[in-house]
Amino acid sequence: MKKVLFFLGGVLLVIVVLWQCKTKGAASAASDDAAQKAYIAPGKYDEFYNFVSGGFNGQVSVYGLPSGRLLKIIPVFSVFPENGYGFSEETKSMLNTSHGWVPWDDQHHISMSLSDGVQDGRWMFANANNTPRVARVDLKTFRTMEILEIPNSGGNHSSPFITENSEYIVAGTRFSIPMDDQPDVPIETYKQNFRGTASFISVNPQDGRLDLAFQVLLPGLNLDLSRSGKGPSHDWFFFSCYNSEGANTLLEVNASQNDKDFIVAVNWKKAEEYAKAGKGVTKKVRYAHNTYDEKTHTATTNWGTEAIMLDPKVLKDFVYFIPCPKSPHGCDVNPTGEYIVGSGKLAAIIPVFSFAKMQKAIADRNFEGEYDGIPVLKYDAVLHGEVQKPGLGPLHTEFDANGNAYTSFFVSSEIVKWNVQSLQVLDRAPTYYSIGHLCVPGGDTKKPWGKYVVAYNKITKDRYLPTGPELAQSAQLYDISGDKMKLILDFPTVGEPHYANAVPAELLQKNSTKFFKLEENNHPYVAAGEGKAKVVREGNKIHVYMTAIRSHLTPDNIEGVRVGDEVYFHVTNLEQDWDVPHGFAIKGANTAEILIMPGETQTLVWKPEKAGVVPFYCTDFCSALHQEMQGYMRVSPAGSNVPLKFSTGAEPAATPESK
Amino acid sequence: MKQIVYFTMVIAMTIGIGCTQTAPETQNAPAAVGQSGVQDDVSQKNIVQVAVGSKDHTTLVAAVKAASLVDALSNAGPFTVFAPTDEAFAKVPKETLDNLMKPENKAALSNILEYHTFVGVVKKEQMRDGQKLNQVNLKNIVLGVKDGKVTVNGTANIVASVPASNGIVHVIDAVLLPPEK
Numbered sequence: 096m097k098k099v100l101f102f103l104g105g106v107l108l109v110i111v112v113l114w115q116c117k118t119k120g121a122a123s124a125a126s127d128d129a130a131q132k133a134y135i136a137p138g139k140y141d142e143f144y145n146f147v148s149g150g151f152n153g154q155v156s157v158y159g160l161p162s163g164r165l166l167k168i169i170p171v172f173s174v175f176p177e178n179g180y181g182f183s184e185e186t187k188s189m190l191n192t193s194h195g196w197v198p199w200d201d202q203h204h205i206s207m208s209l210s211d212g213v214q215d216g217r218w219m220f221a222n223a224n225n226t227p228r229v230a231r232v233d234l235k236t237f238r239t240m241e242i243l244e245i246p247n248s249g250g251n252h253s254s255p256f257i258t259e260n261s262e263y264i265v266a267g268t269r270f271s272i273p274m275d276d277q278p279d280v281p282i283e284t285y286k287q288n289f290r291g292t293a294s295f296i297s298v299n300p301q302d303g304r305l306d307l308a309f310q311v312l313l314p315g316l317n318l319d320l321s322r323s324g325k326g327p328s329h330d331w332f333f334f335s336c337y338n339s340e341g342a343n344t345l346l347e348v349n350a351s352q353n354d355k356d357f358i359v360a361v362n363w364k365k366a367e368e369y370a371k372a373g374k375g376v377t378k379k380v381r382y383a384h385n386t387y388d389e390k391t392h393t394a395t396t397n398w399g400t401e402a403i404m405l406d407p408k409v410l411k412d413f414v415y416f417i418p419c420p421k422s423p424h425g426c427d428v429n430p431t432g433e434y435i436v437g438s439g440k441l442a443a444i445i446p447v448f449s450f451a452k453m454q455k456a457i458a459d460r461n462f463e464g465e466y467d468g469i470p471v472l473k474y475d476a477v478l479h480g481e482v483q484k485p486g487l488g489p490l491h492t493e494f495d496a497n498g499n500a501y502t503s504f505f506v507s508s509e510i511v512k513w514n515v516q517s518l519q520v521l522d523r524a525p526t527y528y529s530i531g532h533l534c535v536p537g538g539d540t541k542k543p544w545g546k547y548v549v550a551y552n553k554i555t556k557d558r559y560l561p562t563g564p565e566l567a568q569s570a571q572l573y574d575i576s577g578d579k580m581k582l583i584l585d586f587p588t589v590g591e592p593h594y595a596n597a598v599p600a601e602l603l604q605k606n607s608t609k610f611f612k613l614e615e616n617n618h619p620y621v622a623a624g625e626g627k628a629k630v631v632r633e634g635n636k637i638h639v640y641m642t643a644i645r646s647h648l649t650p651d652n653i654e655g656v657r658v659g660d661e662v663y664f665h666v667t668n669l670e671q672d673w674d675v676p677h678g679f680a681i682k683g684a685n686t687a688e689i690l691i692m693p694g695e696t697q698t699l700v701w702k703p704e705k706a707g708v709v710p711f712y713c714t715d716f717c718s719a720l721h722q723e724m725q726g727y728m729r730v731s732p733a734g735s736n737v738p739l740k741f742s743t744g745a746e747p748a749a750t751p752e753s754k
Numbered sequence: 755m756k757q758i759v760y761f762t763m764v765i766a767m768t769i770g771i772g773c774t775q776t777a778p779e780t781q782n783a784p785a786a787v788g789q790s791g792v793q794d795d796v797s798q799k800n801i802v803q804v805a806v807g808s809k810d811h812t813t814l815v816a817a818v819k820a821a822s823l824v825d826a827l828s829n830a831g832p833f834t835v836f837a838p839t840d841e842a843f844a845k846v847p848k849e850t851l852d853n854l855m856k857p858e859n860k861a862a863l864s865n866i867l868e869y870h871t872f873v874g875v876v877k878k879e880q881m882r883d884g885q886k887l888n889q890v891n892l893k894n895i896v897l898g899v900k901d902g903k904v905t906v907n908g909t910a911n912i913v914a915s916v917p918a919s920n921g922i923v924h925v926i927d928a929v930l931l932p933p934e935k
Binding site: 609610644645646647670671672673675717718719720723744 | 792794796797798800829830831832873874875880919920921
């Protein structure tokens with residue numbers, strides 16, 4: 096009997112092994128050579144940096160492609176415990192707004208700086224959806240350098256899309272609202288009093304600094320997404336919108352009544368001329384403009400007080416409406432700049448509009464009427480054609496360099512590849528988990544790098560090992576180098592990705608900053624050497640000019656601090672070596688911790704509440720003696736006469752020893 | 755019967771191996787190089803780079819290479835390295851030195867080099883007369899400080915000190931020989 100069992104066991108084993116062999120590909124739906132295509136050997140680099148918006152986490156994360164390895168999380172609109180962004184005294188101002196300090200926002204889209212329609216690897220821009228703002232991230236340091244608040248906006252969704260030479264990034268308001276100068280009106284007066292705006296924010300070509308150039312006043316539409324023209328359509332910007340019904344309640348139903356909403360075509364060159372000629376109306380507003388100085392390592396807030404508003408009802412011939420079926424979401428322009436793809440999220444077709452036809456229709460004044468004083472072009476007059484039965488719930492479209500488009504379908508969970516000229520569907524790839532945005536490297540530019548398309552799915556469910564109710568999001572990588580899309584990798588992403596883009600590694604890696612030069616550190620509380628370390632009392636404020644270097648803090652013994660004092664630890668990292676940050680934490684600090692890059696100074700505030708001796712230490716495992724990188728601060732009762740003194744090592748650095 | 759089972763299992767294992775994929779040629783793991791291989795021409799020089807850049811330390815550099823300590827000394831540290839000059843090494847009998855450089859004597863060479871290395875940074879001005887430092891090979895050296903001049907074990911003089919990104923190099927004029935026991 097035993098022998099028979101053994102035999103059966105053996106046969107079973109064969110079957111199991113054979114079954115595994117046979118079904119491996121099918122079970123994972125991945126192509127047979129998927130592992131080879133996504134595998135980056137230890138010590139080798141990825142081909143692309145993939146910049147992925149973080150959605151509700153307010154950050155941007157950076158992954159390598161094709162490996163899907165997480166390389167970095169860049170805090171933009173949210174505080175970040177990993178590096179003290181928003182916690183250190185220097186970075187707090189980055190999150191100032193006219194509504195006060197906002198520690199967490201919703202980050203949806205990014206754009207990469209462009210020169211002649213091609214990625215130039217200088218900056219990345221990001222939007223805050225909730226409290227309307229745009230940000231600029233420097234791609235040498237991967238740090239947020241600037242945040243500009245947008246006035247007259249109810250929510251900045253249609254942003255921060257960029258023109259061909261980075262002349263402007265835009266901010267289109269998702270929720271129409273009464274403008275800032277007459278805020279208090281009944282909600283039911285939506286149609287009379289609510290307006291949308293499309294803001295154009297100029298980008299200084301030298302240093303990237305942002306400036307609110309002008310705002311275009313639009314009817315009470317919800318601007319959704321947008322893209323600039325390219326090549327022949329360079330002067331134009333296209334915004335999709337929904338709620339042409341003007342609904343102010345239950346939009347789920349009430350904003351889906353009309354057969355068609357609009358793509359708003361804005362001639363920004365003409366708008367720019369109007370603004371420069373002083374034809375706009377100057378509105379009194381208040382908005383925060385926060386900039387981070389890499390030399391003082393400190394952010395400052397300036398307040399804007401005016402916005403130039405251009406009204407297309409008054410200043411004619413720079414805004415036109417293109418009818419677009421069923422609440423368009425994506426609004427994407429192909430690499431040649433001739434075709435504009437609208438993705439009506441409730442539509443059964445994808446309309447593709449022709450820029451040349453649009454120009455002709457405008458010249459011929461071929462309008463079907465007006466909407467709130469703005470000309471509406473005839474649908475058939477501007478239509479290149481429709482992609483028939485593409486799938487269910489089209490959302491976004493990216494392009495390759497071979498004339499093909501890749502559209503994501505939320506409802507039918509798939510990516511559909513189609514030819515822009517012929518409008519024929521060429522291939523379909525299931526994404527299973529309700530795809531939202533998708534990204535072809537450079538797929539929004541004149542020169543798509545191609546090779547991959549990444550699906551950013553909204554649902555995860557059973558895709559990975561379960562981690563309780565809250566799951567990572569699921570991204571999927573497809574090889575698009577052949578005729579058919581091939582799934583080669585799944586990888587989890589943090590936050591909830593919306594739009595993403597990818598930049599060739601060679602464009603960025605050579606420029607990456609290794610550390611900050613100590614001799615260029617202009618922080619007002621820098622200690623540019625251990626000899627400069629000191630402790631200074633100014634009333635009840637104690638300023639500790641502290642240095643950190645492997646493997647000690649200077650000073651590391653401090654006495655004479657009293658309950659009721661406010662202690663500022665200004666920690667300068669003296670290292671001038673790549674990848675040697677130091678951290679700083681003190682027991683009981685209500686603020687947080689800080690992390691200090693080589694050559695940088697960062698400040699932690701601490702208010703001692705009771706007498707005692709309190710340890711502090713380096714929180715970043717910097718060296719073999721990291722555990723020894725510690726010190727003590729003695730706190731005496733309020734009114735105590737313990738003298739202020741400080742030292743490191745054998746010799747006191749200042750006042751002689753008190754008894 | 756047992757044989758059939760074994761036979762079946764062998765087949766199963768063969769099939770199992772047959773369906774594993776091998777990595778393509780181009781994705782071979784790179785040669786194992788540690789932090790000494792990092793391409794970085796902007797950071798402050800580390801201890802190994804300081805030694806390599808010194809014309810007076812060719813013997814020491816050769817010894818560090820022979821003892822396979824290049825990566826360790828390029829690491830985060832921090833280290834205090836007492837670095838004998840070529841002249842200092844020249845005082846060691848040539849035969850002894852040649853022997854130490856032989857692969858079979860790598861352990862003895864390492865022991866000597868580790869006796870020249872302390873984990874932690876001790877600057878010259880922090881050194882005190884009679885201070886003991888327990889070196890990487892767990893043997894002590896004794897510092898002597900007189901009139902601002904520092905000696906090690908009473909035999910070597912610190913003639914220069916060079917800060918490095920991962921510690922400090924004190925140039926000495928004699929090789930330190932670890933105690934036998």
